[in-house]
Amino acid sequence: MSGHAGLRYAFARVHHGETEMVSHLEHLAAKHRADHEIYFVALDMAEWSRTNLRQSAQVAADHDIGLSQRSPGPGPLDRLQEGMSTLLGRRPEPGLLLLEDLRDAYLRASQTSLAWEMLAQHAQAAHDTDILELAGRCHPQNLRQIRWCNTMLKTLAPQTLTSL
Amino acid sequence: MVHGATDRLIDPWGARTPYGPGDTWPARVDECYADGIEPTQAQRWVQTASLLHSNGDAMDIAVADGQIVGVRGRAEDRVNRGRLDIKDLFAWQANNATDRLTQPLLRRDGELVPVNWDTAMAAVVGRSRQLLDSDGPGAIAFYTTGQLFAEEYYTLATIARAGIGTNHLDGNTRLCTATAGEALKETFGSDGQPASYTDVDFADVIALFGHNVAETQPVLWMRILDRLAGPEPPRLLVVDPRRTAVAAKATVHLAPRPGTNLAVMNALLHEVIAHKWVDQSWVDEHTVGFDELQQRVADCTPEWAAEICDLDADDIRAAAALVGSAERLLATVLQGFYQSHQATAAAVQVNNLVLLRGMLGRPGCGVLQMNGQPTAENTRECGANGDLPGFRNWENTEHIAQLAKVWNVEPLQIPHYTPPTHAMQIFRxxxxxxxxxLWISGTNPAVSLPELSRIRSILAKVGLFVVVQDIFLSETAQLADVVLPAATWGENTGVFTNADRTVHLSEQAVEPPGAARSDLNIFLEYAAAMRLTDKDGEPLIKWTDPESAFEAWKQCSAGRPCDYSGLSYALLREHGGIQWPVTADAPVGTERLYSDGHFWAAPDVCESYGRDLATGASVEETEYRALNPNGKAILKAAEFVPLHEDVSDEYPMQLITGRTIFHFHTRTKTGRTPQLRAAAPDVWAELSPIDAARLEVSEGDLIDVESPRGAIRAAVRLTESRPGVVFVPFHYGYWDVARSGPEAGQPGRAANELTITDWDPVSKQPIFKTSVCRVSRVPGSEDVPGAADELLAAADETTAADQRYGAADEMSQR
Incomplete structure (x- = not known):
């Protein structure tokens, strides 16, 4: 089938992007346990990426494309990190680390967003309503992750940077 | 010690004065005087309103020989028609408590020692100046309250935002009213309470969401009780995990699992849409967002919610039918929603319910997003709570220009690069x-913030200079570097605004004790000593007393939703309570907002472009302009997100904290009022009989309640609450007990030893109603001397009070 390699490429990009989002958001949470809003919201949003992974794997399978349905879980390192960050999080340096990590999350989420764009554009051109519907469901969640990273960075940057 | 109201300790809501729909609520004058004083002996009567909740009950203070000798409700006032809450009847006595702070204290060699005002103020100003020079304005933060006057908040906001130039000013209103303000902004574009207390007079259905009005606003509950006792009574829907006095009167009571309010709301909206109870033409004309809301709740069936909330689907259907069939629906919301998981998202769905039903701006119809404190509304209006004065939008450069003009400063001087910093972030x-x-005025975070071990460690931190301005040496003041003695209600003058926008003037009746000064005078002196100036080098603060401060605030509010420009002290003296906006067009105030279906939601006038209801991410201005170009009300949908901390084998129960009828906050006043103290002298924990049987504890037994954060010891009270849920009142700290809590290796007493540090990402209001805990009986507690005796004695008394109050409730039902 013509275009199947392109579809495989787009799905692979989405899968890679969302897999990274799960692990990055969970890592962000673990590392910044003492910044409570970051911790809880990052974990809530990691769940959205898990859902996106599950749903995209299903639709990909319908198109004979195998994506691993196993979504990453928090590793032992994250748990260790969580304990460390609670202990260390009450010092000033983590403020700058948090800005770095939010910046990184924003960039990863943006890459994932571009992957969803490519998948949706492929679906438009190929008249594939299943994939269009998938992108319509999942891409907005990814965009919300981007907006959150931007909001938190904007909120925390002035105090963090002027106090260094 | 007092006379005139002691029967109210037995029946807190007093005798019924029944009335029917559309009738005027009959007057009933409540009063209480010092022993040996009759009303005729008062030399002066001084006008004010209630201080120990948000209801704004108008009253007069009786003065004799320079002392407060009693209080009497004002029969002519629209809010209370003469009635007073039990706390207001008695707590004026605390003004004269022997341990009032009467002179400034300064920490020297680790001890707080008395000093004069010049020395104390020099320490505060010296440290401020030094930090401004070395670190800039971001090193300075203010944490205030919901109990000062508008004039004081406006002065503080001007000092912080235009003088110091810091973004870090918030109130303890973050704990009580932040979600109310945020939910109104999300739906109506701007803060501003839509409905009026008079809607109780007309409503045929009153739906109370997480609002234990009987204990939080007892006089409003009297109004509802009087409707219930009259012809054609309203039907009540109550959503509350506890079987409160309000729930006992409900037609339908839903007791969801704590933390699942949004699921309840989405199911109610699902039913309202599915049964076509929507006023579609009103919705089409006045709102945006219907399609998205419809789609979002399409799968939220009663069965779906029943599973999440542990409710019966038929009860959810009955609740939906009740609100769906109402002809005049009044909805109210308070801490059961605001201090719970997904606070703003759930409170917004209550707005959506009212909008879908087209129940807004007419008698008996509307929504009251409540608050808990007497002047919380003013904190919001005056910009002392993490908003800018006059409900201005920090992202709107024209709004910043208006403020810059009012203050005569450069726009860049006013921080507007991020939202004003919220309290939890200030502490972070x-x-x-x-x-x-950190300058803390009129609040006690060492007892009232979540996870107290953390808060104590922050306040005690080396390198953090803590100023506490208060009337007693609270748990927080004990950790301060400087303590400033303040005047309180009856000792100073100002206006305050209740939860239905009613403004009252509260006048000085007596002199403050010793060297104590009004909060306004303290702020004015600080501004002068700091030499804060405008852009022309003139003093930034151009007012000198309460009335000139009020005139300045009027100018700042003009043209905004909370427009005070038509008010004056003279008008308030003459007329009593008046609801804002008060303008040339509305000279005696405005009963209901949005009667004409127009909102303060157009992109150029709105207070906020909104936030993502799950993450708190800001909606950009361009998005908002596209979504809502014509400034309609916004139907904003939200998905249910599972609890952040849920029960486990280790912590199998849920903890909720809250306010009870005999006390206010951390009891700084009510704990020093003999009658109120005796009615509820020590902390208790409410358990359902099912849990009590499983844990083998009975009424009065001592239990340890433990969470991942800490532990407290409390006496058991058995109540008909949801099994699996423990309720602990948040009033109790350490100032009045010999044992001084966890820091001294003693059992904890403050509910916030247990609570989780987590907040709603939209309103930033901490979550006090979904911590987990475990409960165990204190083995051999009857053998423990001292503390246990005290607790057990307390339990006996409180149980007795509880039984009396239960009996009164039964009587009122007959």
């Missing part, structure tokens, strides 16, 4: 060390 910055100066 203090924890990290970037905030080095």
């Amino acid at each position: 910055y203090a924890e990290q060390g970037s905030v080095k100066f």
